[in-house]
Amino acid sequence: MENFQGFSPNSSTLSASSLSLNMTNSLGYAEFQGSKANGLLGLMAEMEVPASLNVHNISQNKNFPEINSLAGTETETEVKLGKKKGDKKIRKPRYAFQTRSQVDILDDGYRWRKYGQKAVKNNKFPRSYYRCTHQGCNVKKQVQRLTRDEGIVVTTYEGMHSHPIQKSNDNFEHILSQMQIYTSF
DNA sequence: CGCATTTGACCCGCGC
DNA sequence: GCGCGGGTCAAATGCG
Numbered sequence: 017m018e019n020f021q022g023f024s025p026n027s028s029t030l031s032a033s034s035l036s037l038n039m040t041n042s043l044g045y046a047e048f049q050g051s052k053a054n055g056l057l058g059l060m061a062e063m064e065v066p067a068s069l070n071v072h073n074i075s076q077n078k079n080f081p082e083i084n085s086l087a088g089t090e091t092e093t094e095v096k097l098g099k100k101k102g103d104k105k106i107r108k109p110r111y112a113f114q115t116r117s118q119v120d121i122l123d124d125g126y127r128w129r130k131y132g133q134k135a136v137k138n139n140k141f142p143r144s145y146y147r148c149t150h151q152g153c154n155v156k157k158q159v160q161r162l163t164r165d166e167g168i169v170v171t172t173y174e175g176m177h178s179h180p181i182q183k184s185n186d187n188f189e190h191i192l193s194q195m196q197i198y199t200s201f
Numbered sequence: 202c203g204c205a206t207t208t209g210a211c212c213c214g215c216g217c
Numbered sequence: 218g219c220g221c222g223g224g225t226c227a228a229a230t231g232c233g
Binding site: 132135136158 | 221223224225227
């Protein structure tokens, strides 16, 4: 399953923090559509905003309404049966980017444990839910493939890692993909 | 044997 | 209130 073509930054040491530098929610999404980079087709960030309006906006402007279903999230990992209520509507920042890849397993150097998989409406492909296995690290991510373009994989990160990557980074393609990304900007 | 994945059940928010 | 869609849990299973 290691069919790497010229373009398939199947991995990328993109940590969420690197994306969050100067990304605001009101970013020009049209730009992303127009400029199709090598591997990264688009990405978007979501900050602590009332998600409903924001998402609506996206779905109107975007050419990919499928991504709309990625909206709305919980906050902390306090996921225990019915608790945690007095909080505001603060949503955790989420960062989604689409990648053109044949495989869904985009290894970004962290260790993930799959904890769920659900079918998505209007989508033939299921969505997979992963959680970072590092203790105390509650970073989650979900991977979804578009029906419209099965060559595109949407990865949504939630939270930020507060620990170093624990994988042997000696993968050559890994380094290559980084070079591609930095070159394209 | 320890850890990751699978998979159905459960839970919750929301719209009708 | 109920049904639906989406997110998570957890027991069983698989794998190195």
